[in-house]
Amino acid sequence: MTGEQNTATIRRFITDVLNGDNLAALDELVAANYVDHALPPQMPPSRESMR
Numbered sequence: 071m072t073g074e075q076n077t078a079t080i081r082r083f084i085t086d087v088l089n090g091d092n093l094a095a096l097d098e099l100v101a102a103n104y105v106d107h108a109l110p111p112q113m114p115p116s117r118e119s120m121r
Contacts, residue, residue, distance in 0.1 A: 093121050 086095040100117040
């Protein structure tokens, strides 16, 4: 990905997911094997925890 493509992806994540509450976009924007290492232990460390 180019820098411009990365910027467009992050902007779409912020616009669609965070601000637009379009959680279906997570499947397109976040890898299926995503692991969030900053979550509390009781939460699953996957993209499903973002929902």
